[in-house]
Amino acid sequence: MLGGYAGKMLFVNLSTGELRDEALTDELAEKFIGGYGIGAKVLYDMMPAGADPLGPDSVIGFVTGPSNGTNTFFGGRYSVVHKSPISGGWNDSNSGGYFGPELKKAGYDAIFVTGISDKPVYLWINDGKAELKDATHLWGRDTKQIWEDVKEETGKPKLRILAIGRSGENASLISCAINDGHRAPGRGGSGAVMGSKRLKAIAVFGTGKIPVADPDRIKEINKRVGATLKGSPIGKAFGAMGTGSTTPASALSGDSPVKNWGGVGVLDFGVENVHKVGSAEMDKYKTRKYACSRCPMGCGAEYEVKDGKYPIGKTDRPEYETSAAFGSTLLNHDTASILKCNEMCNQYGLDTISAGMTIAWAMECYNEGILSKEELDGIDLQWGDGDAIVAILQKMCDGEGCGAILANGSAYAAKKWGKGEEFLQTACGIELPMHDPRFAPGLARTYQYDPSPGRHVKGGLGSLQMSGAEPKDKYDYSGTGEIDLQLTTHQEVLNTMGICMFGEFVSPEGVHREYIEALTGLKFTDEEKYVTGFRILTMRHAFNVREGIKPSDTYISPRAVGKPALQAGPLAGVTIDTDQLARNFFEAAKWDMETGKPSKDILKELGNLDNVIEDLYGVAE
Amino acid sequence: MKVIYRYFGVPVPVLTDEKKEIEIGIGSTIDELMNVLCADMEEASSEMLQKATFLVNNIGAKRETVLNDNDEIIILNPIGGG
Numbered sequence: 001m002l003g004g005y006a007g008k009m010l011f012v013n014l015s016t017g018e019l020r021d022e023a024l025t026d027e028l029a030e031k032f033i034g035g036y037g038i039g040a041k042v043l044y045d046m047m048p049a050g051a052d053p054l055g056p057d058s059v060i061g062f063v064t065g066p067s068n069g070t071n072t073f074f075g076g077r078y079s080v081v082h083k084s085p086i087s088g089g090w091n092d093s094n095s096g097g098y099f100g101p102e103l104k105k106a107g108y109d110a111i112f113v114t115g116i117s118d119k120p121v122y123l124w125i126n127d128g129k130a131e132l133k134d135a136t137h138l139w140g141r142d143t144k145q146i147w148e149d150v151k152e153e154t155g156k157p158k159l160r161i162l163a164i165g166r167s168g169e170n171a172s173l174i175s176c177a178i179n180d181g182h183r184a185p186g187r188g189g190s191g192a193v194m195g196s197k198r199l200k201a202i203a204v205f206g207t208g209k210i211p212v213a214d215p216d217r218i219k220e221i222n223k224r225v226g227a228t229l230k231g232s233p234i235g236k237a238f239g240a241m242g243t244g245s246t247t248p249a250s251a252l253s254g255d256s257p258v259k260n261w262g263g264v265g266v267l268d269f270g271v272e273n274v275h276k277v278g279s280a281e282m283d284k285y286k287t288r289k290y291a292c293s294r295c296p297m298g299c300g301a302e303y304e305v306k307d308g309k310y311p312i313g314k315t316d317r318p319e320y321e322t323s324a325a326f327g328s329t330l331l332n333h334d335t336a337s338i339l340k341c342n343e344m345c346n347q348y349g350l351d352t353i354s355a356g357m358t359i360a361w362a363m364e365c366y367n368e369g370i371l372s373k374e375e376l377d378g379i380d381l382q383w384g385d386g387d388a389i390v391a392i393l394q395k396m397c398d399g400e401g402c403g404a405i406l407a408n409g410s411a412y413a414a415k416k417w418g419k420g421e422e423f424l425q426t427a428c429g430i431e432l433p434m435h436d437p438r439f440a441p442g443l444a445r446t447y448q449y450d451p452s453p454g455r456h457v458k459g460g461l462g463s464l465q466m467s468g469a470e471p472k473d474k475y476d477y478s479g480t481g482e483i484d485l486q487l488t489t490h491q492e493v494l495n496t497m498g499i500c501m502f503g504e505f506v507s508p509e510g511v512h513r514e515y516i517e518a519l520t521g522l523k524f525t526d527e528e529k530y531v532t533g534f535r536i537l538t539m540r541h542a543f544n545v546r547e548g549i550k551p552s553d554t555y556i557s558p559r560a561v562g563k564p565a566l567q568a569g570p571l572a573g574v575t576i577d578t579d580q581l582a583r584n585f586f587e588a589a590k591w592d593m594e595t596g597k598p599s600k601d602i603l604k605e606l607g608n609l610d611n612v613i614e615d616l617y618g619v620a621e
Numbered sequence: 622m623k624v625i626y627r628y629f630g631v632p633v634p635v636l637t638d639e640k641k642e643i644e645i646g647i648g649s650t651i652d653e654l655m656n657v658l659c660a661d662m663e664e665a666s667s668e669m670l671q672k673a674t675f676l677v678n679n680i681g682a683k684r685e686t687v688l689n690d691n692d693e694i695i696i697l698n699p700i701g702g703g
Contacts, residue, residue: 233666234700237631248638249629249699253674254681266679271695274629275638467700468672505700570674570681 002029003213004066004519006109015115019130024109031608034065036092037496037536039081049546053085054196062111065498066519069104069210073222074503076292080185082193086173087428090451090543091188096292097180102160106206122201135200142347143178156205163201164191165349170399171195172407174354182316186351213521225507235506242299243320244279251328254439254571258328260360261425261559264569269328276335277327310340318342324434325356334386348397357431361410365420377401427454427556438562438571440465445581448556451540459491460484477580481588489533535606542612545596622647622690630698633666652684673698
C-alpha cells in the first residue's frame with residue numbers, strides 16, 4: 001500500500017446489518033487521492049443513477065485523505081460525500097477537528113454506508129473492530145451530549161465522534177453532521193441523509209500509526225511551512241482571532257452579503273456596527289485557544305458566556321461564515337444572539353450558512369409583506385432583531401410550526417408556501433455562502449457550476465479575487481477559463497489530501513505537491529497534480545451528468561450576480577457575466593456547454609474514467 | 622490637505638479601525654497615502670496591503686484615485702475563508 005493510507009475501507013449496509021472490509025487499492029489512492037476524490041469514484045460505482053438521496057440505495061461516505069493521521073501540517077480535514085437531498089446532485093462537504101485523523105488511526109481510510117436501519121444505530125470502530133450498536137436510547141441527544149454518553153458506554157474517554165442532532169433525526173434538509181461537538185461538514189444535507197438511515201453517529205478510537213514514505217521529508221517541509229507561517233500576518237491574525245478576525249472588513253468591502261444580498265455594508269449595516277460581528281469583540285468570552293489535528297496555526301477558540309440574555313455557558317468561537325450569516329446578512333449586530341445561534345446550530349446539527357440564509361429569506365419576505373406574522377407563528381421578524389432570529393431558529397431546530405418548513409431551507413419554504421421565490425439567494429437550491437460574487441466575480445461560476453453548488457471552498461478564479469489578488473481587471477470576463485480551471489484543480493488536490501485551505505494561505509508555493517510525494521512515495525509532478533485534480537473534478541461532474549443534470553438546469557439567484565446591480569456602495573453598478581465565465585470554463589475543461597458531457601477525448605486523456613465513458617457514450621473502452 | 626482614514630482587516634502595525642487624520646499633499650492618490658502609511662511597516666504587512674481595497678466617502682475607489690480635502694478613506698483587507 002502507498003504511504004499515507006490505512007489501506008482499508010469499511011462498507012456498511014444498514015438494511016442487512018452487514019459490515020464488510022475492502023482493501024483500498026494503490027490505483028484508487030493514486031488516481032483519486034482521498035476525501036471526495038475517492039468518495040466520488042466509489043459513489044459513482046455504487047449508487048444507481050436516480051437514487052433517492054433519502055432512500056435505501058443512497059450511499060453516504062466519510063472519507064479521509066492521505067495527510068490525515070500523519071505528521072503533515074494542516075492535515076486534519078476529511079470529507080462527507082452523498083447525493084444532496086436539496087440539489088438532487090453530487091454533494092461533498094469537508095470538516096476539520098480530529099474525527100478524520102482518528103478514523104485513520106482506527107484502521108480505516110473511508111466508510112461507506114448504504115441501506116436504512118430499522119432502528120436507530122451508531123457505528124463504533126474501536127482500533128480496527130467495527131460494529132453497529134443500538135442507539136435507540138441516544139435518539140434525541142444533541143451532538144455534544146451524545147459524545148459524552150458514548151464515551152461513557154464504551155469506556156473510551158478519548159474517542160472521537162461524528163453525530164447528528166435532532167435536526168438530522170427530523171431529516172431537516174439543511175441539517176448536517178457535527179464532529180468533535182462543533183466542527184461541521186455543513187453543506188448540502190448530510191444530517192438528513194444520516195437521519196433517513198437512522199444512523200445517529202459514528203464513534204472512532206484508534207492507536208494505529210499511518211506509515212508514510214518519507215517521514216524526514218515531511219518534517220523538513222513542516223519546518224518550511226512553520227517558518228512562513230511565523231512571518232505571515234494572515235497566519236498571526238487567524239492564529240490569534242480565527243476567521244472572525246476580518247469579518248468586519250468583509251462586511252464593509254462587499255465580500256460579505258448584507259440584508260439578504262440586497263444591502264450595502266457601509267450604508268445599511270453601518271461602519272460603527274461591524275466590530276460587533278468580529279472576533280475582536282467576541283473574544284471577550286474566550287477561555288482558551290484550540291487547533292485541529294496537526295495545525296500549527298489554531299484558528300479555533302472555546303468561549304464561555306456566563307451571563308447576559310443568552311448565558312449559553314461553554315461554546316465555541318463562531319466562524320466567519322456563521323457570523324456573517326447571522327450578522328450582516330440579517331443586519332444583526334446583536335453579538336449575544338449570534339453566539340446563541342452558533343451554539344444552537346452546533347447542538348442540533350444545522351448548517352449555519354443555510355440556517356442564517358433561510359432566516360434572511362423569511363425576514364425579507366416578512367418585511368415586504370409576503371409572509372405574515374401568523375405564518376411565522378407570531379414572531380415579528382424585523383431586520384436586525386437578534387431575539388426574533390433566535391426565536392425563529394429555535395422553531396427550526398425543534399421542527400415545530402413554521403420551523404418545520406424553514407428547517408428544510410429557503411428554496412423548500414418558498415415552494416411550500418408558494419411565494420417569495422424572488423427573494424431566494426441560492427445556487428441550485430443551496431443557500432449561497434458568505435462571499436459575494438459581485439466582489440469576487442469568479443465565484444459566480446463556482447457557485448453555479450461546481451458539481452457541489454454554492455461552495456466557497458472550491459478554489460477557482462474567485463478564490464484568487466476574494467483575497468484581493470487581481471491578475472487583471474476582475475470584471476474583464478475574457479479568457480478566464482484556463483486560470484479558473486488550473487486553480488480549481490489545485491484546490492481539488494488540497495481538499496482531497498485532507499489539507500486545510502488556510503494552510504495554503506501561509507505555506508510556501510508548491511509544498512502540497514511535495515507533501516504528497518513524501519506521504520505516498522509517488523512522484524507527483526505539477527502536471528500529475530493538474531491531471532489528478534482535473535480527474536477528480538470530472539468524476540464529481542460526471543455524477544451529475546449521469547443524473548441528467550445539464551448546465552441549463554443549474555442556476556444562481558440573479559441578485560447575487562448583480563441582476564439588478566446595486567445602486568450604491570463599493571459594488572454599485574456591478575453585473576457579472578456568469579454565462580461568459582461558464583463558457584470559458586467549460587471550453588477549457590472540454591465539457592460540452594449544452595449537455596454537460598466531458599468530451600470523450602478528455603475522459604480518455606485523464607484516464608481511469610472508463611465507466612464514465614461507457615455511461616455517457618455507450619461504448620466500453 | 623487633510624484626509625481621514627481608518628482600517629479594517631488582518632491586523633497590521635499602525636493601522637486600526639479608529640479614525641485618524643493625516644496631512645498629505647494636494648492631489649495625492651490613495652497609492653501615495655498608502656506609501657506613507659506603510660513606510661515603517663514590516664515587509665510582510667506592507668506587501669499584504671498591496672491587496673487592500675478602498676472606500677472613499679463610502680464609494681469604491683482604486684489606488685490611483687485622487688483624494689480631496691476632508692475625504693474619508695476606509696482601507697479594507699479581508700481574507701476570504703471560514
